[in-house]
Amino acid sequence: MNAPGPIPPQALCASDELEERGKAVVFDVLLWRQPARAFALRFDGRVVAYLNRCAHVPTELDWQPGEFLDTDKRWIICSIHGATYEPADGYCIAGPCRGEQLMALDISERDGQVYWYPSPDIQPVPFD
Numbered sequence: 001m002n003a004p005g006p007i008p009p010q011a012l013c014a015s016d017e018l019e020e021r022g023k024a025v026v027f028d029v030l031l032w033r034q035p036a037r038a039f040a041l042r043f044d045g046r047v048v049a050y051l052n053r054c055a056h057v058p059t060e061l062d063w064q065p066g067e068f069l070d071t072d073k074r075w076i077i078c079s080i081h082g083a084t085y086e087p088a089d090g091y092c093i094a095g096p097c098r099g100e101q102l103m104a105l106d107i108s109e110r111d112g113q114v115y116w117y118p119s120p121d122i123q124p125v126p127f128d
């Protein structure tokens with residue numbers, strides 16, 4: 001029997017759903033086979049995606065569903081204790097987990113569509 005091949009890229013959303021420094025698209029994934037969530041947003045023209053899990057305490061970051069950025073739209077801020085992350089690379093630059101990093105997901109954009117790439121750690125939720 002053949003081993004299963006790599007899981008193909010997963011369609012996430014249309015490119016124009018992600019406005020520059022706008023609301024994120026939040027989506028369900030499996031992290032180490034357990035339900036978790038991830039998010040994608042556009043920052044400086046590029047779509048970035050991270051697991052929705054603070055590096056300080058494993059809780060979701062967003063203030064309101066899909067709202068991850070501070071009022072100046074410059075930093076990702078954790079709503080619990082204010083850890084401040086660089087959107088471009090997910091590094092925490094201030095707060096209780098300074099120097100740690102959000103878990104990134106690989107993303108691509110082509111033909112007006114955004115895709116994310118599963119990894120051994122982060123997998124899509126199977127259809128029923």
Ligand code: FES
Pocket residue numbers: 054055056057058059078079080081082083095096097
């Ligand atoms: S849980 Fe995010 S800063 Fe503490």
